[in-house]
Amino acid sequence: MKDAATRQPVFRTEAITRVYGSGAGAVQALRGVDLALYEAEMVVLLGASGSGKSTLLNILGALDSPTEGRVFFRDREITRASEAALTAFRRDHVGFIFQFYNLVPSLTARENVALVTEIARNPMRPEEALERVGLAPRMDHFPAELSGGEQQRVAIARAIAKRPEVLLCDEPTGALDSKTGITVLEALDEVNRELGTATVIITHNADIQRIAHRVIVLTDGKVSETRVNETRLPPSEVSW
């Protein structure tokens, strides 16, 4: 990885807050978050339940918008963009991975990936994306015919097939046992290394932080700690 000073931030947020509801019942999920995310960086976002991790990730991915503050993707401010611009942004630049995979049950693994490659600007072939996550032999299976780990790897293949600049992963191993979880993390690590995709992983599993370049800890809607891992562990050496 290049030095932080010369690297370009992919994402930059300025004092973003997010309040759900209003009046007495209002819940403040984010209370002024400033952070930057750089090219080819792997960041783990740690925090207790309700600390605002998912809210932050959703705002970065333009699934939600902040109550106050600004979000920049490269030099463009996405907080003021139109609905159509946000759709295009998601389509071209961001890959999402969720705890429960969110695959389309009526499409096979290959078709789930093709769903994205058909609308992306510069995609890889669905088969190539599936090969990267080691699922080439099972690409004609429907989600219901795949194990949880396999489904999550299809989700990763679907997310990377468009060659996104950033991967946003919300508890990608949350529904998996540790052995399967490691294969998923390996897939994410490989994509990060080989394609240089900036990756944000939300987890409340503290062991996983050791595979990241940088760890950001959220507490009560604020960044409470940022630390850089001097030595990263390969996913295969992580256990929980």
Next chain:
Amino acid sequence: MIAALDRKLLRDLRRIWAQSLAIALVLACGVMVLVMGNGTQATLIETRDAYYERNRFADVFAGVTRAPKRLIPAIAEIDGVAQVEARIADYVMLDMPGMAEPAMGRLISLPATGEPVLNLPLLRRGTLPDPLRANEVAVTEPFAEAHGLRPGDSFAAVLNGQKRELTVTGLLLSPEFIYNMGPGTMLPDDRRYGILWMAEAAVAAAFDMEGAFSEVTLKLTPDASEPAVIAALDRLLDPYGGTGAVGRDGQISHAFLQGELDQLAAIGVILPPVFLLVSAFLVNMVLGRLIALERLQIGLLKAVGYSTGAVALHYLKMSIGIGVIGVLVGWAAGAWLAQGTANLYAEYFRFPYLVYRPDPASFALSGALGIATVLVGALRAVWASVRLAPAVAMSPPAPPRYSRGLADAIGRLLRLRQTTMMILRSVIRWPGRAAVTVFGVMAATSVMVSSLFTFDAMEVMLDDFFHNANRAQMTVMLAQAQGTRVIEDARALPGVLQAEGHSSVPVRLRHGPREQTIRLEAQDGRAQLIRVIAAGGGAVQVPPAGLALPATLAADWGLRAGDTVEMELLVPPRETHLMPITALTRQSMGQDLHISAEALHRLMRQAPTVNRLNLMIDRNALPDLYAALKTTPAVAGVMLWDETRERFTAEIQNNLWTMVLIYSVLGTLITVGVVYNAARIQLSERAHELASLRVLGFGRGEVAWVLMGELMLLTLVAIPFGWLAGYGFAAAVTAGLSTEFVSIPLVVTKNTYGLATLVVLAAALASALAVRRRLDRIDLVSALKAKE
């Protein structure tokens, strides 16, 4: 204190109010049509019966050339006769102020004592004519209104060749002339044809009928045998030129009215089952999927100790709630429409009053059917869910399994996008669900086709009647049959380009136990203006020997070409012949027998005669022609066919838009009920999946395609089936609506299919778009969380 479970019920109903309302409205349509059809019919029958009763409508009617009054006691002595009314009646030509062409009237004598015993006219304004005054008449109210006549006004009439000035004393309605058609017209025309009542002495003097009568009507005792009375009466009248007695079913006005009532009954039988069936499917579909979404709550309810029965009852109550709303709306709309329709009919038939009688049986029946429909629909769905063990119910359902097969082949062949593959797989994975949508849209289309086609049929009937069978521009009715020289005379009239003579006589047709009094039309082989249409279409020559029988009558009586029937001439020499059937004919209006002119006159053993003249005319010479006809004593009346057609077409056009509106509303309601519900359910089941697509970068339109594409695909698949079913219903309707006088052809034009398609497509699209608005507003984050 409302139980917690009932509170949940009320809130659930409020939450899905739009879906519930859509189902309730479809159900309401079925209930409404049933209540309306039966209500209108019951009201009209009640009204007619009251009218007949109060105005002493006769049971048997007979015409005779000239019978002496001394025959009356003998008639009264026939076993089963309660009352006898003899009178003089004849056609007269009228010269109405402000009307160029001659009008036609039927003059009926009023007894010297004043009111007749039977067929008592109802005085609407003014008084009955003075028995001692020879120039006073009372006329039918519709005729008076068409001419702006009021008591005291006068007009000219030609009575038996003599022109007289008549003064109107009163306006009447009569149970005998509810549906009032001139001879040979089949269409009521209040301007050209009216009934006139005049003192008997005056009529007798004018027609040389002193001491005689030409019509007799009878009231029968309750236990009388109508056929026996008719036979006895015919025996008495035969020597005096009796033209055959008939019962009420042979009396034109009564028979037409009965036909209309039968048609109403047919509508009440055909449509409601369609609506009820559709709503049963809908309720099944919606509740099934609603309850599928409620799995977790069902598990919870059972886990905390509610019995399976209590939970099942909870969901059945929900469907009954929907059913009750549908039934109440249907009752209200049905009762309201029944009264409205009955009023329209009453106006059309000129009933003096309306005895409104809602039919309690139809309310009870439709209510029970409506509730049963939703119950049956709900039962299956409820049963599937409440059977689950609480633990199973509380865990999320297993993900649906898809398999490779047909969709893959189609997808590869057409290089379909994945979003389209999702549509295909969804349809193939849940064929039953798709079938319900297809069935509903099919039903909507078929309802529209089967109601709108009546206008196609009407068009063909008019075309048959006015262009194919009858090409004359004008028909002149003669007061009495005359020799063929009258045709030459007609050609000499101003503006007449072509003239043909035509004659008809009444006959009685018998075959086994069946018997019918019918008109026998003589067809001249050289005639060009009046043609006989073969059952299969196209003009035919009536063979020199034998009869051409209407195909509808032949079918009724089980006769085919080559069979023989017994035919009794009801004119001199009153002989009975065994006649072979040599051809079958198609007549959209009326049922007439045809025979060649030579054959008829041979049977009658007389020189050819003519009682109608058919003309082609120069319209520019019409005023001169009318003037000439008005002074020709032999003329009883005139029909101008172009005008009749225009008037009739205008009337139909008028009704068309009302009908199109009503049936479009019905078709739209079904379509909306089906498509809107399918879309809402899809949305609630697939919100998560559709939100995922948005997250992947699909735009709103592209995501909406997955939802709307499936519905529109199913709609498009359903419509051709709707055409087929509609054609089937149309066939049932033609059978149900055809009467003795009107046989409705089974014709469905492209316009009808097109209009039905357009309305259904528009309704489907609008329903899908309404749901798309919800899809657009979907909150991505919470939709994705929903599953976790």
